[in-house]
Amino acid sequence: MSEVKKAVLAYSGGLDTSVILKWLQDTYQCEVVTFTADLGQGEELEPARQKALQFGIKPENIFIDDLREEFVRDFVFPMFRCNTVYEGEYLLGTSIARPLIAKRLIEITNQTGAEAISHGATGKGNDQVRFELGAYALKPGIRIIAPWREWDLLSREKLLAYAEKHGIPVEMKHKQGGSPYSMDANLLHISYEGRHLENPAAEAEEDMWRWTVSPEKAPDAAEYLDLEFEKGDLVSINGKPMAAHDLLATLNQLGGKHGIGRLDLVENRYVGMKSRGCYETPGGTILLRAHRAIESITLDREVAHLKDDLMPRYASLIYNGYWWSPERRALQVLIDHTQQCVNGWVRLKLYKGNVIVVGRDSKTDSLFDPTIATFEDDAGAYDQKDAGGFIKLNALRMRIAANLAGRKK
Amino acid sequence: MSEVKKAVLAYSGGLDTSVILKWLQDTYQCEVVTFTADLGQGEELEPARQKALQFGIKPENIFIDDLREEFVRDFVFPMFRCNTVYEGEYLLGTSIARPLIAKRLIEITNQTGAEAISHGATGKGNDQVRFELGAYALKPGIRIIAPWREWDLLSREKLLAYAEKHGIPVEMKHKQGGSPYSMDANLLHISYEGRHLENPAAEAEEDMWRWTVSPEKAPDAAEYLDLEFEKGDLVSINGKPMAAHDLLATLNQLGGKHGIGRLDLVENRYVGMKSRGCYETPGGTILLRAHRAIESITLDREVAHLKDDLMPRYASLIYNGYWWSPERRALQVLIDHTQQCVNGWVRLKLYKGNVIVVGRDSKTDSLFDPTIATFEDDAGAYDQKDAGGFIKLNALRMRIAANLAGRKK
Amino acid sequence: MSEVKKAVLAYSGGLDTSVILKWLQDTYQCEVVTFTADLGQGEELEPARQKALQFGIKPENIFIDDLREEFVRDFVFPMFRCNTVYEGEYLLGTSIARPLIAKRLIEITNQTGAEAISHGATGKGNDQVRFELGAYALKPGIRIIAPWREWDLLSREKLLAYAEKHGIPVEMKHKQGGSPYSMDANLLHISYEGRHLENPAAEAEEDMWRWTVSPEKAPDAAEYLDLEFEKGDLVSINGKPMAAHDLLATLNQLGGKHGIGRLDLVENRYVGMKSRGCYETPGGTILLRAHRAIESITLDREVAHLKDDLMPRYASLIYNGYWWSPERRALQVLIDHTQQCVNGWVRLKLYKGNVIVVGRDSKTDSLFDPTIATFEDDAGAYDQKDAGGFIKLNALRMRIAANLAGRKK
Amino acid sequence: MSEVKKAVLAYSGGLDTSVILKWLQDTYQCEVVTFTADLGQGEELEPARQKALQFGIKPENIFIDDLREEFVRDFVFPMFRCNTVYEGEYLLGTSIARPLIAKRLIEITNQTGAEAISHGATGKGNDQVRFELGAYALKPGIRIIAPWREWDLLSREKLLAYAEKHGIPVEMKHKQGGSPYSMDANLLHISYEGRHLENPAAEAEEDMWRWTVSPEKAPDAAEYLDLEFEKGDLVSINGKPMAAHDLLATLNQLGGKHGIGRLDLVENRYVGMKSRGCYETPGGTILLRAHRAIESITLDREVAHLKDDLMPRYASLIYNGYWWSPERRALQVLIDHTQQCVNGWVRLKLYKGNVIVVGRDSKTDSLFDPTIATFEDDAGAYDQKDAGGFIKLNALRMRIAANLAGRKK
Numbered sequence A, B, C, D: 001m002s003e004v005k006k007a008v009l010a011y012s013g014g015l016d017t018s019v020i021l022k023w024l025q026d027t028y029q030c031e032v033v034t035f036t037a038d039l040g041q042g043e044e045l046e047p048a049r050q051k052a053l054q055f056g057i058k059p060e061n062i063f064i065d066d067l068r069e070e071f072v073r074d075f076v077f078p079m080f081r082c083n084t085v086y087e088g089e090y091l092l093g094t095s096i097a098r099p100l101i102a103k104r105l106i107e108i109t110n111q112t113g114a115e116a117i118s119h120g121a122t123g124k125g126n127d128q129v130r131f132e133l134g135a136y137a138l139k140p141g142i143r144i145i146a147p148w149r150e151w152d153l154l155s156r157e158k159l160l161a162y163a164e165k166h167g168i169p170v171e172m173k174h175k176q177g178g179s180p181y182s183m184d185a186n187l188l189h190i191s192y193e194g195r196h197l198e199n200p201a202a203e204a205e206e207d208m209w210r211w212t213v214s215p216e217k218a219p220d221a222a223e224y225l226d227l228e229f230e231k232g233d234l235v236s237i238n239g240k241p242m243a244a245h246d247l248l249a250t251l252n253q254l255g256g257k258h259g260i261g262r263l264d265l266v267e268n269r270y271v272g273m274k275s276r277g278c279y280e281t282p283g284g285t286i287l288l289r290a291h292r293a294i295e296s297i298t299l300d301r302e303v304a305h306l307k308d309d310l311m312p313r314y315a316s317l318i319y320n321g322y323w324w325s326p327e328r329r330a331l332q333v334l335i336d337h338t339q340q341c342v343n344g345w346v347r348l349k350l351y352k353g354n355v356i357v358v359g360r361d362s363k364t365d366s367l368f369d370p371t372i373a374t375f376e377d378d379a380g381a382y383d384q385k386d387a388g389g390f391i392k393l394n395a396l397r398m399r400i401a402a403n404l405a406g407r408k409k
Helices: A015-028 A046-054 A068-080 A098-112 A127-138 A156-165 A244-257 A282-298 A301-320 A326-341 A386-408 B015-028 B046-054 B068-080 B098-112 B127-138 B156-165 B244-257 B282-298 B301-320 B326-341 B386-408 C015-028 C046-054 C068-080 C098-112 C127-138 C156-165 C244-257 C282-298 C301-320 C326-341 C386-408 D015-028 D046-054 D068-080 D098-112 D127-138 D156-165 D244-257 D282-298 D301-320 D326-341 D386-408
Strands: A006-010 A031-038 A062-066 A116-118 A143-145 A182-185 A190-193 A223-230 A233-237 A262-268 A274-280 A344-351 A354-361 B006-010 B031-038 B062-066 B116-118 B143-145 B182-185 B190-193 B223-230 B233-237 B262-268 B274-280 B344-351 B354-361 C006-010 C031-038 C062-066 C116-118 C143-145 C182-185 C190-193 C223-230 C233-237 C262-268 C274-280 C344-351 C354-361 D006-010 D031-038 D062-066 D116-118 D143-145 D182-185 D190-193 D223-230 D233-237 D262-268 D274-280 D344-351 D354-361
Touching: A006 A015, A006 A098, A015 A031, A015 A116, A015 A156, A031 A046, A031 A098, A046 A062, A062 A098, A068 A098, A068 A233, A068 A244, A068 A282, A068 A326, A098 A116, A098 A127, A127 A143, A127 A301, A127 B386, A223 A244, A223 A282, A233 A244, A233 A282, A244 A282, A262 B282, A262 B354, A282 A344, A282 A354, A282 B262, A301 A326, A301 B262, A301 B301, A301 C326, A326 C301, A326 C326, A354 B262, A386 B127, A386 D386, B006 B015, B006 B098, B015 B031, B015 B116, B015 B156, B031 B046, B031 B098, B046 B062, B062 B098, B068 B098, B068 B233, B068 B244, B068 B282, B068 B326, B098 B116, B098 B127, B127 B143, B127 B301, B223 B244, B223 B282, B233 B244, B233 B282, B244 B282, B282 B344, B282 B354, B301 B326, B301 D326, B326 D301, B326 D326, B386 C386, C006 C015, C006 C098, C015 C031, C015 C116, C015 C156, C031 C046, C031 C098, C046 C062, C062 C098, C068 C098, C068 C233, C068 C244, C068 C282, C068 C326, C098 C116, C098 C127, C127 C143, C127 C301, C127 D386, C223 C244, C223 C282, C233 C244, C233 C282, C244 C282, C262 D282, C262 D354, C282 C344, C282 C354, C282 D262, C301 C326, C301 D262, C301 D301, C354 D262, C386 D127, D006 D015, D006 D098, D015 D031, D015 D116, D015 D156, D031 D046, D031 D098, D046 D062, D062 D098, D068 D098, D068 D233, D068 D244, D068 D282, D068 D326, D098 D116, D098 D127, D127 D143, D127 D301, D223 D282, D233 D244, D233 D282, D244 D282, D282 D344, D282 D354, D301 D326
Parallel strands: A006 A031, A006 A116, A031 A062, A116 A143, B006 B031, B006 B116, B031 B062, B116 B143, C006 C031, C006 C116, C031 C062, C116 C143, D006 D031, D006 D116, D031 D062, D116 D143
Antiparallel strands: A182 A190, A190 A274, A223 A233, A223 A344, A262 A274, A344 A354, B182 B190, B190 B274, B223 B233, B223 B344, B262 B274, B344 B354, C182 C190, C190 C274, C223 C233, C223 C344, C262 C274, C344 C354, D182 D190, D190 D274, D223 D233, D223 D344, D262 D274, D344 D354
């Protein structure tokens, strides 16, 4: 295999990717380009720059990008247009960030003339698949270095020993047994895996959760919220238009305050195993509910059902890392087409973990026709006698079959 | 059309079906058989017998059946095996009761030698379809009399005038403007439609809800709950086995107490219009969550995804009244087959409207394998290097396409 | 119901629609506008004008349109982009013409200020549904007069008697027992139903078929054919570009000559019954085969599979009359999107009923990569070792389950 | 990795698997058990025994099994119950044999106490996946040796050199450039890949085809055929009941004689590449046509459509090697359930490549009701007026939408 002269590393500045940085330099003797993204994970990024410099990374090889708006506008919102949920529960917070990181890694590769990318995802998880399928789809000849599949530092102890040996600063928490959970955060969610969660029978510890208060600790007073949608996307909260990422940040703040969006589940990974994960998705939980509500009044029944039928497939594509695949793009074209009429507002009530839809309307696109649905006299808008023929013809095939069955007895 | 000598009426004892009873006697000059079912709606049924007798119904023509166990065991539980939800939200509480009523109507028709059945569902709703598709499927030559599609009593005022004229007792609430909502109840849920709800922008009134307290009024202390499943069906609560209908009643009591299971939505009726409904499904809401949780640890990934893909279709079949259709039965065979291994328990926490899964396990059928999923050294149970080949082959088609796209530029 | 002053009739000039024309004039006392379309059915249309004039139709109320190009370009070709087949066999020749007729009927209604449309489809068939769903979708307030559902001329004898009584000229063939089959023709196909075909066990008579010779009578020499596609649509035959309708006419001529495209089946009508139909679709049969072949080399696997999964639904929508529905349009957007890369040529061999694909290629969009697929040494283009990991991870969930099953024994 | 003492090899007796046999002995120093199956491929199996003995295989380690009846009864027929076709064309002749071979390999492994299985499938194809997924599903701890992924004999030249060096007899045809195609045969089909076929634009050579005459050389006289089905399976031909494998052999003979069942296509392999294959499936082509025909008259519309919707997924499962997966089994349960009423006969006409359905009927299960479908007066069996209501309610949602669109203009 050909030599690697320059590699772009998805670098968080944390212990794991710092070890990888050093390991890449030593193992491949290559120049390393670091890429650190602000996806709204709520951490300072400048320390990552300082650490990279300490490893001898050239200033022009340090990329720190604020991708929050692109993330929400081009990834999160399109996904929510499909009411996307994996396995009935998971809102895909980690999954949806990976294709954007893959895209930027490849862009930086092209810009810097690197031959390879590298990342800190393990060989057991979904993230390696998401990074790499994205990278291959965008740059088929890219070389990918996945240290967790190559090296022998397969436990936390070995990793710490390597860090110590190479003078990589280790925070106190790691030395004391390490951060108890494997976590990932971005504007859509924060996730927890590993350690105590590896027993799916055991309840998660209350102090694990970081973004939301518990429903018990949420305010005793409910809060009402008006969300406005245009073409299926949230555009304003309580009448105030904002950039996409500010909208989601606002929903996160509101949801977190009211104890909304915690989830504890066992999911099926693409690589074949079940794993237990806990998630906090406060804003996304609100958004999903509201989006379904605005669709309920603006979307044609059969279009809505078509979307519902396709949703699990679309969700699996994103979960499995196929965002950049032609089939995901084809589905997106259909989904986006259906959202042209999804305009209007939804009123929600937030209270101690509950997101309650209390009203919805659309000035321009409501298909709710009270003159037809009414229980009172509708002045002929709907002829009830039509229902007799409707039922009879829908029953015809079953009647013919029942007649046959009767004759057989 | 041939004469009707005897007709079986689905009779609740309420105003509407009492008017229908009288109208049938007058219009068709036929003997009426009344059928009143206890589906757990929480109303006394003996008054229905007394009223029927007052209309001159012969004692042997009055059928009052306790169908609660059959309802939950043979209809509700099979439906929950598929995690069935219509349009992402509705738990099908009304829909699932109709096929059982249709079945009993036909059985009584056969037993009494009647030629016709009659019901009080309007010509605008789904229930007429559900009753009649079921009846036609079970007895293809049945004659169906749907008064709301035949008569001219198309407003509440006209109905009251007819009742008054014919000496049908009218409760005070009806005279004072009538019950504000069209309601339906059984062990799975209670529903509300009409009146104030006809404006989908307006919040439902707090005093409409009957089965659940509001989350605000629910206890300040959470309550834990252990649910045990066998072959996908709930079999015990907190270690106590019960009959199916007692299990659901217990969940209803617990859910109602904790403010669980309220729903306010706009749905798409089979007859073509949108309608706004509010529902309370306390026990069903708990059951759905728990069933998904026990499946999460016992069901194969692809089987679970197959079920998720088929679920919206299965839900629409039930919503639209096709319980007795061959396609629903075919799907049920698949669904039931998948539940053989769905054995184990789920621990839930109920708190002010929230149903929180905190643990799940199965002694016999857990597919969760901690030796593989662990973030720590797994002693070779899983070879991380396998993931490289897995990803490369899954990426191959996209790489070939990207190569082609690159050459085209 | 309000008065009808002017009605647009889909008028073929044949006996049935001539009787309808007269019946409309008599029954509704309305002005009739006749609309006669050339869809390539291969009949002279001027006689329809003469007949209409004889019924007193004003010249400005007689519309005779050549819709062949619009039919093939905007209806047939878009449908073939999805490899559309109903119930595994039927190429939807009748179904796909109805939405265009519905569209023109409504356009003429708008242009002439008519309130109603009328057609000659019976109350048992699919065509009434297709005409009327289209009309309602395009003009929701349209009044539709379906004489076969209103009048009492429910047998051929009664129809002939009515014609005779009102001086409507009846061709000799009708007097002698009538045309043996109910037929429909357009550029895509000719269909036969009724009479001898009503016994599904009986073979169709050889002299029924009109467009194709029997395979037995087809030439003894095979004929090769090169078809070129752009964006999924046929654009040239043997290197000769033509208008869409000329392309299809040419394929019909070639297919008919070689005995291609006969079909004898029992299908399920939307109104609930099974019916036996025979079809000749010579050009369409060739086109379907060729389109699949060009897709086989240019379309991504998962996109192709997505299309295959959606096809039966898309086919049912067209069969059932939902061309103008929002769900058909949404699917079309997806389908059309996938066809951007479906460019290239296919070589076929036609011989006595057979359409044999013998070669296919694309200069610009072939995803066939011989350096990878080869059985010979590929110089590293594909690493066979990758397959080991691919298989192992795909097997993982089944291995875990088998381990569990082994422990249970 | 632990030592292999005994390995079971899927052994055809041909050059490739003979080289593998020797290579296993040399490389793993292990005892080899050979397994040779008669799946109806039409080759003598005793030579395989002789060759195995020459390699020093112990007589008790040589397994030669006639699996023809099991193959057709338990694999081919169940698959045909679903009208299974991969990518619109391929009848899965190779795919469906692999799970049976995997099953026998594991059975022999258990019987002989072997630790490993081995096969001659390459690392680029689907068969390795089918063998290995099956083996892992049936025996999760099985060790699999796939020589083509391990050794360096990656071209035919190297293979021949190895054979020569080790005294493995090489037939003349191999020395002269080898058999031009990679072939696989069993009772369902014979397949061709590689060599001249690697150019998808080039027509296959006429002398490649082995099982069928060309349509041109088929008899000038058509032949009629009556096929009888019970529960969806073929049970007799022209009134003569036969064992499953004799039925298929008879259809192969008839189809081959009449030039039926040749196929030339480009397919998408599970491992990610496109490949061109040619297939002869004479009996299967007849069977598929006939099965659809008997279903057309006995199967409910919605059940048939459900099967059509699921078919591509079921086909992909078999193509990709998931026969022994829980999701294939779940689908099979549904499919088999639907076939209870698929009883009756189909009449076919075979002529020069054509399989023409000319009649079909069922004494016990026909849902074709001529009194309803007739174009003549049906004496009230069907009330045409019902269609008006049917259409109006089906149109309602589109009318409401069109009204809204009209108001927006």
